Every structure is written in C-alpha cells, then in structure tokens.
Amino acid sequence: MDMLTKLNSRVEIQDLMARYCRAVDRRDWEALRACYHSDAYDAHGSYSGDVDGFIDWVSTRHAVIPFSMHFVGNCLIEFVDETTAISETSFVVFRRAPASDKDAAQRIAEVDAEVFGRYLDRVERRDGGWRYARRKVVIDETRTRPSQGGVIPAVGRRDAADPVYAWWRNAGLSVD
Secondary structure (H helix, E strand, O other): OOHHHHHHHHHHHHHHHHHHHHHHHOOOHHHHHOOEEEEEEEEEOOEEEEHHHHHHHHHHHHOOOOEEEEEEEEEEEEEEEOOEEEEEEEEEEEEEEEOOHHHHHOOOOEEEEEEEEEEEEEEEEEOOEEEEEEEEEEEEEEEEEEOOOOOOOOOOOOOOOOHHHHHHHHOOOOOO
C-alpha cells in the first residue's frame, strides 16, 4: 500500500469512528447502520451478534438515556492489506441514565456514568468504503454517581433536532 493511499485510508477510518459516535449519541440508527457492513458482527457488552440485532439492542438501551457523549482518543490502525485494517481506539463515554431500583430506593432519580474502554475493530474496504466488519468492545473501568443534573440548560438533543443537523444543512452539506 503506497503512503498516500495509507494516509487517506487512515483518515477515512478515523472519520468512520466519529460517525459511529455521533450516530449513537444522536440516536441516528440509520447513520449507525451505515457504519457497518451488512454481515458485520459486534461483541458489545452484553450483546454479541449481527448488526440488526446490535441496533435493536442499542436503540432499546438508549431510549431511556437522556444524555450520551462518546469521546475517542488514541486510535492505532494497522493495515493488513489494502482492504483490511485492524484498529484499537480508546474511548470514554459519559452517560446519564435512569436510576436502578436500588438507586431509586435511595431517592436517586438519575445516575451519571463514565465508561472507559477500547474498540477493537476489523475494518474492511468494500464497494469503495471502509466499514466495520467485526467489533469487540473492551471495558477497562466504569464509574457511576448520583446525577447532579446540568447547571446550564442543555441545548444538545439526542435526535434530528440537535443543532449539528441544521449546522451541516446550512452549510449545504449532508450529515451522512
């Protein structure tokens, strides 16, 4: 693989990760589906299986989560060949969720969670685009605490009314 192709592929794979994060955080399930090849496999916490099952699982989980933000860091990409890469990407997810029954008994309405981990991905270039073929999520640490709520009223949303969609449309761009 020549250096220019390698650099271009690296940027495309990093953009794929950013699109994945935005899709989950905005609950944009069609954009999430576009990150995976149709025959992809995802081992993601308590879910392991195909992409349709993963999207059903994650959309059900996130239906009751009012806030989610993925932050990705170190992204090491190793190319197997011109159409296959293996990557390890560190992440932190900040999430607010309804309290468990135990928490509710202590009069805690919501909990804030921080999840630290890594995405281990097999990314393949097919039909001109890089997509996930196989993913394993490794959780390295989690922290939860009773939510204090936001001090400043939130403007961000977890749907198509989030400001990012209007921002891109006003620039004449597609969010896909």
